[in-house]
Amino acid sequence: MSGPRSVVVRAPNWLGDAVLSLPALRDLRAAFPGARLEVVARPAVAPLYGAVPELAGVREARGFATEVDALRGFELGVLFTNSFGTALAMRVAGVPERWGYARDGRGLLLTRAARRPAAAGGKSQVFYYRAMLEQIGVATSGAPDASLRCPDPWRAAARAKLGAGRFVGVAPGAAYGGAKRWPAERFAAAAAELAREREARVVVLGTAAERPAGKMLAQVCGALDLTGNTSLPELCGALAELDLLLTNDSGPMHVAAALGTPVVAAFGPTDWRETAPFGGRAAIARESVECAPCRFRECPIDHRCMERLAPARVAETARALLRGETGGVA
Numbered sequence: 001m002s003g004p005r006s007v008v009v010r011a012p013n014w015l016g017d018a019v020l021s022l023p024a025l026r027d028l029r030a031a032f033p034g035a036r037l038e039v040v041a042r043p044a045v046a047p048l049y050g051a052v053p054e055l056a057g058v059r060e061a062r063g064f065a066t067e068v069d070a071l072r073g074f075e076l077g078v079l080f081t082n083s084f085g086t087a088l089a090m091r092v093a094g095v096p097e098r099w100g101y102a103r104d105g106r107g108l109l110l111t112r113a114a115r116r117p118a119a120a121g122g123k124s125q126v127f128y129y130r131a132m133l134e135q136i137g138v139a140t141s142g143a144p145d146a147s148l149r150c151p152d153p154w155r156a157a158a159r160a161k162l163g164a165g166r167f168v169g170v171a172p173g174a175a176y177g178g179a180k181r182w183p184a185e186r187f188a189a190a191a192a193e194l195a196r197e198r199e200a201r202v203v204v205l206g207t208a209a210e211r212p213a214g215k216m217l218a219q220v221c222g223a224l225d226l227t228g229n230t231s232l233p234e235l236c237g238a239l240a241e242l243d244l245l246l247t248n249d250s251g252p253m254h255v256a257a258a259l260g261t262p263v264v265a266a267f268g269p270t271d272w273r274e275t276a277p278f279g280g281r282a283a284i285a286r287e288s289v290e291c292a293p294c295r296f297r298e299c300p301i302d303h304r305c306m307e308r309l310a311p312a313r314v315a316e317t318a319r320a321l322l323r324g325e326t327g328g329v330a
């Protein structure tokens, strides 16, 4: 094709995946410089793209019918999702060119289909999205750019909730399941120590599901508890304003790393080679256990991957990161 006038990307449904697919989004921007480039995303993820200046627009997919409506009129659609339903929506919307991985039985719905790599090969998931583009003939080049640029109004809205001063953030949640969660008491111990050293206050960030952890940290170390109290733009603004974030392998981890905030992530059951925060100001803390990475949502044994990880180890990793002695885990 000579080059489409309009390109739509169907974004992943998870926040972390949305961040890790940003380099591929930018590859498309570079491949079709004259095209209008937009994203269609679930409401939980869509606001994130307000921090991606390369885009001309973001549309929300609240269900199959609204997704079809959002996709209508585009000449090329690229699926960063893997589901049959998202490919079907693109077909029903009449998008003439539909590109993506041939997964979930949707190969016949695509006009250019890539085969899923046999193995991620111990590489960041960033390269999963880029490998798809390469297979279907879109050039990828240069260092992957997974950065987000936090708009000033997002920072201001976050500051209105944070107040003045320096903050060490804790993101104790992990939507995927309990196996990814480092115990909240350990976050409290590590964060309190680091906040004391930095003359900062601890702030807890997350969804309403993290309220018990937020309450506990407020009691134990006087943390400001913002769990369940931030929109996605406010969460981004808060993450951008932090001195440091301690987190599980989670959406906020990826967002903070993309914003350039120093991040230390406690890793247990997930594969650190594939989903570690992508960027030079991030480090992971993990214990070598024979069963990791298992990728289970809930641990079937004694959760040793997380239980053996001491607060002192996480705190020391953070100090080394802030001194510039470690980091760049991508």
Ligand code: SF4
Pocket (backbone or CB within 6 Å): 179, 268, 269, 289, 291, 292, 293, 294, 295, 296, 298, 299, 300, 301, 302, 303, 304, 305, 306
């Ligand atoms: S099986 Fe091993 S790696 Fe998986 S959650 Fe349990 S302790 Fe962690």
